[in-house]
Amino acid sequence: MAGIEITDLHKHYGNLAILNGVNLRIEDGEFVTLIGPSGCGKSTLLKIIAGLEAASSGSIRIASRVVNNVPPQQRDLAMVFQNYALYPQMTIRQNLAFGMKVKGFTKPEIERRITEVANTLGLGALLDRRPRQLSGGQRQRVAMGRAMVREPQAFLLDEPLSNLDAALRTVMRSEIKTLHQRLGRTMVYVTHDQVEAMTMADRIAIMQNGKIVQYGAPDDLYSRP
Ligand code: ADP
Numbered sequence: 001m002a003g004i005e006i007t008d009l010h011k012h013y014g015n016l017a018i019l020n021g022v023n024l025r026i027e028d029g030e031f032v033t034l035i036g037p038s039g040c041g042k043s044t045l046l047k048i049i050a051g052l053e054a055a056s057s058g059s060i061r062i063a064s065r066v067v068n069n070v071p072p073q074q075r076d077l078a079m080v081f082q083n084y085a086l087y088p089q090m091t092i093r094q095n096l097a098f099g100m101k102v103k104g105f106t107k108p109e110i111e112r113r114i115t116e117v118a119n120t121l122g123l124g125a126l127l128d129r130r131p132r133q134l135s136g137g138q139r140q141r142v143a144m145g146r147a148m149v150r151e152p153q154a155f156l157l158d159e160p161l162s163n164l165d166a167a168l169r170t171v172m173r174s175e176i177k178t179l180h181q182r183l184g185r186t187m188v189y190v191t192h193d194q195v196e197a198m199t200m201a202d203r204i205a206i207m208q209n210g211k212i213v214q215y216g217a218p219d220d221l222y223s224r225p
């Protein structure tokens with residue numbers, strides 16, 4: 001099962017320290033939001049968990065296995081970014097299928113996964129359209145779908161809704177929450193929006209200057225006397 005455990009993680013670029021001893025233990029299936037001011041190291045932490053950046057020191061465990069030297073494609077997680085880079089010339093179906101094709105999945109398996117993800121995300125009627133024919137919210141759903149077809153144990157979401165307008169953000173928040181309840185997968189969700197952090201999370205990690213300074217359930221963190 002895919003809990004994530006970060007121990008004394010440091011990251012520096014030359015002399016510039018970005019992460020200064022991050023400790024964080026995320027239980028399997030938990031929804032954790034990571035919040036903190038711009039530049040405090042949230043994206044860097046997420047990229048290191050995903051394997052897209054290397055740690056300077058410290059350990060990252062996924063499902064109890066130390067993954068510091070495991071390449072991203074073998075970490076069993078998927079990332080969703082705010083700029084949902086879809087391939088503009090491809091249809092939604094082709095966008096969803098692309099990664100699986102590259103990996104040599106069989107056609108029936110590709111179709112099974114696309115059908116399942118399209119049903120879950122309400123994309124069925126959009127599969128033959130191209131990205132430019134979709135609204136922002138629909139595109140964000142496709143980006144989520146591209147992560148879901150990987151069937152990862154854990155999702156890492158980096159401000160996935162920040163390009164959407166307020167009304168759509170509210171809708172998508174509850175969709176992502178529902179998705180979490182349905183899939184029961186671990187989700188780590190970076191945001192700088194406190195309301196988002198509070199309403200979505202099982203636990204919130206507050207980050208400052210490259211460290212987790214508080215970690216707990218929303219009620220424990222924000223309604224102490
Ligand atoms: P956040 O996601 O909290 O806004 P980031 O993790 O993106 O923060 O960035 C943390 C700090 O690391 C920032 O000061 C940023 O400028 C710096 N940083 C990020 N990537 C690099 C890099 N490749 N080289 C040097 N500095 C970087």
Ligand code: ADP
Binds near residue numbers: 072100
């Ligand atoms: P695509 O770019 O369509 O997803 P692939 O699935 O072949 O194509 O991905 C290429 C590499 O990029 C993979 O080795 C994988 O590790 C990484 N990758 C792609 N999408 C994600 C994602 N959502 N999260 C994490 N890693 C990803």
